Amino acid sequence: MxxxxxxxxxxxxxxxRRVRVRDDAGGEHDARPRGRKLVIACGDRVRCERDPRHEEVHATAVLPRRTALWRSNLRGGAELVVANITHLVAVIAPRPEPDLFMIDRYFAAAASSGIAAVLVANKADLGHDAAMLETLxxxxxxxxxxIACAAAVESGGRVGELHALLKAATAVLVGQxxxxxxxxxxxxxxxADIATAELVRQTDEGRxxxxxxxxxxxxxxxxxxDSPGVRDFSPAIDHLEPGTLGYADIAWLAPRCxxxxxxxxxxxxxxxxxxARTGELAPRRYESYRRMRRLHEQLSDARGPGKRPRAGR
Ligand SMILES: Nc1nc2c(ncn2[C@@H]2O[C@H](COP(=O)(O)OP(=O)(O)OP(=O)(O)O)[C@@H](O)[C@H]2O)c(=O)[nH]1
Ligand SMILES: [Mg+2]
Ligand SMILES: [Zn+2]
Structure with a gap:
């Protein structure tokens, strides 16, 4: 070459807008996308060219994605989070207090794109109470x-179970x-030696x-x-399965409607x-679905007339 x-x-x-890429021989390069319209995220495969004058690497095109995780911004537009993942690993812990509705929305986005869902309950050493076990x-x-584990206090152990599960995977860790x-x-x-930080003592929130x-x-x-922690996550409406919004339990029951x-x-x-009345569908999940439906409408309205959601991934 x-x-x-x-x-x-x-x-x-x-x-x-800057990215780091790794070529197939293992060489790493800093690169920037050529053109503002080129959307690139971690996990994407890109075509690159060297700029002969500036010794810069430009990503010029994105190769077709097998899967993609898209979130919605407040105006209802889609933003790419990661690409080509096989597994979405949502992490919860006794502290900070879990937001299960957010987990539902992550899994809805994953299901709509053919991405497998994994829920990790971390910090088992702090005690996983009955509610946590019920959640799992x-x-x-x-x-x-x-999987329940304690990443910071075990060497191997249950974290090893996650390792085994991800042997052939490309996975993203998400959560608060x-x-x-x-x-x-x-x-x-x-x-890896990634920086970590203790929670804010008064609020049990991450930093x-x-x-x-x-x-x-x-x-x-x-x-x-590894990805930055979030306060909330809304799936991009164009990338949600339109009938069930990616809720697997709703999809199973929907043929009876x-x-x-x-x-x-x-x-x-x-x-x-x-x-939901008889309890065959968990009432919390139905409430979650209703919230997602309303959110879907709000985001669709936020885009203004003539920009209704398109079907598909
Ligand atoms: N007790 C206990 N603390 C843990 C465990 N795993 C992580 N922690 C602590 O939780 C705090 C936050 O951990 P991080 O790994 O920085 O959390 P994060 O999810 O990457 O946070 P962001 O990067 O801010 O999104 C640190 O003080 C860790 O030491 C665990 O298994 N048990
Ligand atoms: Mg982190
Ligand atoms: Zn129905």
Whole structure:
């Protein structure tokens, strides 16, 4: 390969508009996207060219994505979070207090893009109470894999179970700040040495220590992307499965509704409403679905007329 031969590479970190890429021979380069319209995230495969004058690497195109996680901004627009992941690993802990509705929305986005869902309950050493165990069981019931661990205090142990699960995966760790995402990477990737920080004592909130997404290689295969903690997550509406919004348990029951295009809000003979009454569908999940439906409408309105959601991924 001569200096000006275009090459393909994987995006392994993003810092605003700057990215770090790794070519197929393992060489790493700082790069910038050519043109404002080129959207790139960690996990993307890109075509690169060297700028002969400035010794700069430009990403000129994104190769087709197998999967993508998109979030919505306040104006209803879609923002790419990570690309080409096989697993979304949501992390919760006794502290900070879990936001299960946010986990629902992450898993809805994952399901809509064919990404497997994993729920990790970290900080087991602080004690996982009955509510935490119920939470794990409830998410197992809707198809997620679940693992309880204590990243900061164990060498191996249950963190090893996560390692085994991710052997052939490209996974992203997501969740609130301070749940221990970077601590999990540190436990699984010797030498990663990512900075972590204690919670704010008065509020039990995280300090938003990680500020950029970055991909790490696991020993024995598998890759793990650490990402900045979030206060909230709303899936991008264009990338949500339109009928069920990516809620697996709703999708299982929906064939029983009277209308094929039932939105499961107040339509007659809705099997979802009936199942939430009997408890066959967890009432918390139905409440969550209703919130997601309303959020979907708000985000769609925020875009203004003529910009209704498009179907598809
Ligand atoms: N007791 C206990 N503390 C933990 C465990 N895992 C992580 N912590 C602590 O939780 C705090 C936050 O951990 P981080 O790994 O920085 O959390 P994060 O999710 O990466 O946070 P952001 O980067 O801000 O999103 C640190 O003080 C860790 O030492 C655990 O298993 N048990
Ligand atoms: Mg972190
Ligand atoms: Zn229905």
């Amino acid at each position: 001569t200096a000006d031969t275009p090459f393909e590479a994987e995006v392994i970190a993003t810092f605003g 069981a409830a998410f197992e019931a809707i198809g997620a894999s679940t 700040s301070g749940v221990g995402k970077s601590s999990i990477v540190n436990a699984l990737v010797p030498g 938003h220590t990680t500020t950029a997404a970055r991909l790490y290689d696991l020993a024995g295969g598998g890759r793990l992307i 009277r209308f094929l295009d039932c939105r499961h809000m107040q339509e007659p003979d809705c099997a979802i409403v009936a199942a």
